[in-house]
Amino acid sequence: MDSTAGWMGTILRVDLSRKTFTETATRDYAERFIGGRGIAAKVYWDEVSPDVGAFDPENPLILMTGPLCGTGAVGGSRWVVAGKSPLMHPDQYGMTNLGGTMGPAIKAAGYDGMVITGRSDTPACLVVDEGRVTFDDAGPLWGLETQVALQRLKGRYGKTSQSLTIGPAGENLVRLAVAVGEQGASCGSGFGAVMGSKNLKAVVVRGSGRVRIAHPNDLKDVNARIRSLIGEKFLSDPNIEGIELVRRASCSGCPAGCPRGLYKHDTGTEEYLKNCQSTYVYYTWDRLFYNGEPTTNPFLVTSLCNRLGLCTQEMSNIFRLLNLCREEGVDLGGFDVSRMGSLDFAENLLRSMSSRTGFGNILARGTIRAAQALGPDAEALLERFVTPSGFHAHEYSPRYFVTNGVFYATEATSPLNHLHEIIFPLMKWVMWYATDGTMNPFSTDVMRAMARRFWGIPDAADFTSYVGKGPVAKLIQDRNFAKENLVVCDFLYPMLIALGAEDFLGEPDLESRLLSAVTGTDVSEAAYYRTGERVFNLQRAIQGCEGRCGRKDDVLNEVNFTEGLEVDEGFFGIWNPDFMVPGPGGEIVSRKGAVVDREQFTRMMDDYYSARGWDVVSGLQKRDTLIDLDLGDIVSDLETRGLVCKE
Numbered sequence: 001m002d003s004t005a006g007w008m009g010t011i012l013r014v015d016l017s018r019k020t021f022t023e024t025a026t027r028d029y030a031e032r033f034i035g036g037r038g039i040a041a042k043v044y045w046d047e048v049s050p051d052v053g054a055f056d057p058e059n060p061l062i063l064m065t066g067p068l069c070g071t072g073a074v075g076g077s078r079w080v081v082a083g084k085s086p087l088m089h090p091d092q093y094g095m096t097n098l099g100g101t102m103g104p105a106i107k108a109a110g111y112d113g114m115v116i117t118g119r120s121d122t123p124a125c126l127v128v129d130e131g132r133v134t135f136d137d138a139g140p141l142w143g144l145e146t147q148v149a150l151q152r153l154k155g156r157y158g159k160t161s162q163s164l165t166i167g168p169a170g171e172n173l174v175r176l177a178v179a180v181g182e183q184g185a186s187c188g189s190g191f192g193a194v195m196g197s198k199n200l201k202a203v204v205v206r207g208s209g210r211v212r213i214a215h216p217n218d219l220k221d222v223n224a225r226i227r228s229l230i231g232e233k234f235l236s237d238p239n240i241e242g243i244e245l246v247r248r249a250s251c252s253g254c255p256a257g258c259p260r261g262l263y264k265h266d267t268g269t270e271e272y273l274k275n276c277q278s279t280y281v282y283y284t285w286d287r288l289f290y291n292g293e294p295t296t297n298p299f300l301v302t303s304l305c306n307r308l309g310l311c312t313q314e315m316s317n318i319f320r321l322l323n324l325c326r327e328e329g330v331d332l333g334g335f336d337v338s339r340m341g342s343l344d345f346a347e348n349l350l351r352s353m354s355s356r357t358g359f360g361n362i363l364a365r366g367t368i369r370a371a372q373a374l375g376p377d378a379e380a381l382l383e384r385f386v387t388p389s390g391f392h393a394h395e396y397s398p399r400y401f402v403t404n405g406v407f408y409a410t411e412a413t414s415p416l417n418h419l420h421e422i423i424f425p426l427m428k429w430v431m432w433y434a435t436d437g438t439m440n441p442f443s444t445d446v447m448r449a450m451a452r453r454f455w456g457i458p459d460a461a462d463f464t465s466y467v468g469k470g471p472v473a474k475l476i477q478d479r480n481f482a483k484e485n486l487v488v489c490d491f492l493y494p495m496l497i498a499l500g501a502e503d504f505l506g507e508p509d510l511e512s513r514l515l516s517a518v519t520g521t522d523v524s525e526a527a528y529y530r531t532g533e534r535v536f537n538l539q540r541a542i543q544g545c546e547g548r549c550g551r552k553d554d555v556l557n558e559v560n561f562t563e564g565l566e567v568d569e570g571f572f573g574i575w576n577p578d579f580m581v582p583g584p585g586g587e588i589v590s591r592k593g594a595v596v597d598r599e600q601f602t603r604m605m606d607d608y609y610s611a612r613g614w615d616v617v618s619g620l621q622k623r624d625t626l627i628d629l630d631l632g633d634i635v636s637d638l639e640t641r642g643l644v645c646k647e
């Protein structure tokens, strides 16, 4: 790989305790791990001992871009944040990705990424300006909400600066605190609290550096092909009452036409939204409280979460826990949830959580730890909606979509990208089915053709069968890990179906072509997926060292095996109340009342471990598989810990 194209060349290493910094060469990592998620995982493996706590100074906050970032590749400006997550249960390796404009700005400031360790003795801003690193006083910013802090930072460092900051939640070590960038892009996993633990109010970058592109004309061609395949805007705008679009706000240089934008409420409050879960964090409870009458409150609640620096994804789980406790009569120590759904309830709750006062101090621990603090009755409710590590487990239920069972069982960090590879095309199919083909052309035949092209077999689009799904799940995981190594947008890639194509099918080699054009090294589709497989295995090794050991921990929540699928409150429930899916041979069948079949799930997992080259009985990685994946350097450590199978 040409070690200069696609990269600025160095990763910044910062020690906040000593206020010192060093640099390492990006090329030391890029060939095996590409960038983003891959490089972050390797840094973590090399440098973080399993017994380091999320709030320990030794826990690194890793900010990492990919080779496409800053090159104008469509959907290529995203970047990742990684480290030990205080939100996951227990504290363990976590990772998330963000859009907006910060990723390209990190590169323009002179670096491909940053690894920030230590703890400043006073509130600090880490400033990287044209490659110069300073540690500025953040005392006057401490306590400010994120929007205000971002404005002040803009005033202090100029219009061309970009910042990542935290709100009161991060400062107060609320475990679900997020780091918030400009354009409202924020991330889960509690890294806002990690910043707070380091007394790091903000990371500010500014610069005029440019990323070298090895073959600019090839990049132009691939970009043009991607735009022509997209065809038109591919997601609808947020469906929230009483807001108007101020302007579209694509991630840096992305012309893809997704609904990302700045929206304004009647009160004058402005917020960046896209059409995803973050926008709808309070939607269900608002509808319930006001008997289905739409209000503008969901917008205000999303905005308040962002301003206080609270994770909307985790807040969804918190609201669900409170609602279940209400339904089941679980004692909340006098805390009144009867007004859940109203604006005043949400405001009081969010403010008490971010300041860690009263009952909010319990919820500030995140859903799992809060339920544990509330006692066994509350804890027993968890398995209905969160995975053992704390990710939501109900929205894309394996009872509905069989393949998802593998993702939920084997991925402790958020498996959302993998789930999306099943869900996004199925959403399109549901619209086709629910409207007799008038809303889009993504018929069952298109789904089966897509399954053959992307998942290897047309019967991968039989959503009722377990046969062959283990290897399909592996392929999807590898592709989605590769995607986050690169780092490209989850809305766009893989482009499974495409309105702009004659047969409505997308193309699986777009990402590897982008990578080849930017770096100048020919990377085949298979070689690109192989990097995903390598990083998936590296993450598995990290998780093993942190206590998640093979098959015994690859579990689904018991409710999947025992309680039939009845009501879906989300998108699918609205459009598809009978849970219709393409079944055997393309026949359309209902999954209503379905449970996961325990024996067939076990066989699917056997197939999955075989496809991965892992030991089927223990689910442990095999030495030869790791060596084949060019991960020989992690084998001896795993062997010492008894985490690798020799045969």
Ligand code: SF4
Pocket (backbone or CB within 6 Å): 074, 075, 076, 077, 099, 100, 249, 250, 251, 254, 255, 256, 257, 258, 259, 260, 489, 490, 491, 492
């Ligand atoms: S499609 Fe939307 S979310 Fe994805 S990179 Fe483009 S602007 Fe950002």
